[in-house]
Amino acid sequence: MNHIISIEDLVFEYEREEKLEPIKALDHVSIKIDKGSFTAIIGSNGSGKSTLAKNINALLLPSSGVVYVKGFDTKDETKLWEIRQTAGMVFQNPDNQLVSSIVEDDVAFGPENLGIEPTEIRRRVDASLYAVNMYEERRKAPHLLSGGQKQRIAIAGVIAMKPECIILDEPTAMLDPQGRQEVMEIIEKLHNEGITVLLITHFMEEAARAERVIIMDEGHVAFDGTPAEVFANAKKIKALGLDVPFTVEIADRLRSRGIDIPKDIISMEEMVDYIACRFK
Amino acid sequence: MIRDITLGQYYPGDSWFHRLDARVKIIWTFIYIVSLFLIRDFWGYVIVLVTLALIIGISRVPLNFILKGLKPIFLIIIFTFVINMFMTKGTPLIEIGFLTITKEGLRNAFFMGTRLVLLIIGSSILTLITKPIQLTDGIEKLLSPLQKFGLPSHELAMMMTIALRFIPTLLEETDKIMKAQMARGADFESGNIMRRAKSLIPLLVPLFISAFRIAQDLAMAMEARCYRGGSHRTRMNGMRLRKRDGVAALLIILYLTLIIVQAQGILSLLMMSVIQLIQAA
Numbered sequence A: 001m002n003h004i005i006s007i008e009d010l011v012f013e014y015e016r017e018e019k020l021e022p023i024k025a026l027d028h029v030s031i032k033i034d035k036g037s038f039t040a041i042i043g044s045n046g047s048g049k050s051t052l053a054k055n056i057n058a059l060l061l062p063s064s065g066v067v068y069v070k071g072f073d074t075k076d077e078t079k080l081w082e083i084r085q086t087a088g089m090v091f092q093n094p095d096n097q098l099v100s101s102i103v104e105d106d107v108a109f110g111p112e113n114l115g116i117e118p119t120e121i122r123r124r125v126d127a128s129l130y131a132v133n134m135y136e137e138r139r140k141a142p143h144l145l146s147g148g149q150k151q152r153i154a155i156a157g158v159i160a161m162k163p164e165c166i167i168l169d170e171p172t173a174m175l176d177p178q179g180r181q182e183v184m185e186i187i188e189k190l191h192n193e194g195i196t197v198l199l200i201t202h203f204m205e206e207a208a209r210a211e212r213v214i215i216m217d218e219g220h221v222a223f224d225g226t227p228a229e230v231f232a233n234a235k236k237i238k239a240l241g242l243d244v245p246f247t248v249e250i251a252d253r254l255r256s257r258g259i260d261i262p263k264d265i266i267s268m269e270e271m272v273d274y275i276a277c278r279f280k
Numbered sequence B: 001m002i003r004d005i006t007l008g009q010y011y012p013g014d015s016w017f018h019r020l021d022a023r024v025k026i027i028w029t030f031i032y033i034v035s036l037f038l039i040r041d042f043w044g045y046v047i048v049l050v051t052l053a054l055i056i057g058i059s060r061v062p063l064n065f066i067l068k069g070l071k072p073i074f075l076i077i078i079f080t081f082v083i084n085m086f087m088t089k090g091t092p093l094i095e096i097g098f099l100t101i102t103k104e105g106l107r108n109a110f111f112m113g114t115r116l117v118l119l120i121i122g123s124s125i126l127t128l129i130t131k132p133i134q135l136t137d138g139i140e141k142l143l144s145p146l147q148k149f150g151l152p153s154h155e156l157a158m159m160m161t162i163a164l165r166f167i168p169t170l171l172e173e174t175d176k177i178m179k180a181q182m183a184r185g186a187d188f189e190s191g192n193i194m195r196r197a198k199s200l201i202p203l204l205v206p207l208f209i210s211a212f213r214i215a216q217d218l219a220m221a222m223e224a225r226c227y228r229g230g231s232h233r234t235r236m237n238g239m240r241l242r243k244r245d246g247v248a249a250l251l252i253i254l255y256l257t258l259i260i261v262q263a264q265g266i267l268s269l270l271m272m273s274v275i276q277l278i279q280a281a
């Protein structure tokens, strides 16, 4: 089984008061996520990204269609805790997801809920704090930390549960550039260690660092492919109210002036290298 | 101003008192508070002050950190003091217009004021030297016998954990909203009490909304981290009574004995005779 997450024809509707129509937030979405892959999901506000993430974590259950996590149907209540342990989730607001007033106790919260042995919890908490470079701050109170640090604690709290997959819902949206960089480095490190990463973001530069980009629009998948493939549709993407990465934008403008830049150049480094080689 | 509140804060450390079992410290604090109301005279306060000084000294919590916690209730202390000073009947000492300060009033004012200060200091020490998680775990353990009678001890403890965690966040939020309102010309400082209370409404409404939003987010985050009540949970730092907790229990008993003895007036008699002896010598 190579697909850690398998979403099949998922429809999700938010119920509203009696007389009002339900809001269709996801409209026949099918996505398969490979084990160990790094996928970015982008899309304008209200396109259904958060709803999708919550469906994977069984925080929301499909109105129709099925979501499988590690082969378990999210509707299967007996597997609920296994599903949530497999697919950990990090949310946007760094303040509103930490439970305890001491960093290390917060990281222990997940493993404690799983009923793990105290010595093993200790080991996992220390390892997770090292993994996000926050071991020195383990005794501090979260409200004294920066946004980036808080978000790294939230990530540590998830990896202490030994998930196979991490879903991050705009984890950098409320951070300054420095905090964003810190969090992105941790995310890439986790991916390199074999954890499946699903990163929801509205920063195109972050999306360009993934192996696969999915663009959501009004509850369905608009584009799905490698960053190079997806960002090749710059015009259509802009029509959806999104930007493209800065490099893609530049490449586009250079092309329109007759300088031929290969389509697979996405990152700033690749671009610099290419131009340096060509115009030496 | 709002950030000065130290009640409920933890001062990290590794002292003998920090390492005591939270349950012992909770019971101690309870006994301490009761003892404040048993005290009858000056010598009782000497016992309390010496005990507090020992605890503060050994746990190495800076004194000014503790005193800072008194700032927000400074007005209440003054109020208590003044009310007691003027409102107690007895032998007049000084008369200012229609107000009379009596000997008993002065004594009462001193006692009540001191009691209030000692009460706050004593209970803030509990949270200063106990990790919040241990504090709430301790309360959960102490209350767990009452579970049989339907008391949700785990839920109560979890609520306290979350309250302690979010007090600073909500204070920051209040600060932020206040500044935002002030930037638009809101005035929280002037006018009579009614006007000031009214000016708080535009502060409280957004604060409530933001508290609800936090609660919603947090509930979601806790569920995502497999929280399902107390029944399946283990703890990273389980609680175990050690030798030092036994020692602490003995010290608490000693303290309580001293207080009861002095409440009976025996201690002051004893001290008096010692002083007389010294003077005679």
Ligand SMILES: Nc1ncnc2c1ncn2[C@@H]1O[C@H](COP(=O)(O)OP(=O)(O)O)[C@@H](O)[C@H]1O
Pocket: A014, A023, A024, A025, A043, A044, A045, A046, A047, A048, A049, A050, A051, A052
């Ligand atoms: N709790 C909710 N109740 C009702 N409608 C909601 C709720 N959450 C989101 N929606 C609606 O569902 C749609 C998708 O929202 P969301 O998944 O949050 O999008 P995104 O995360 O991409 O911004 C939006 O139209 C939004 O208004």
Ligand SMILES: [Mg+2]
Pocket: A049, A050, A051, A169, A170
């Ligand atoms: Mg969202």
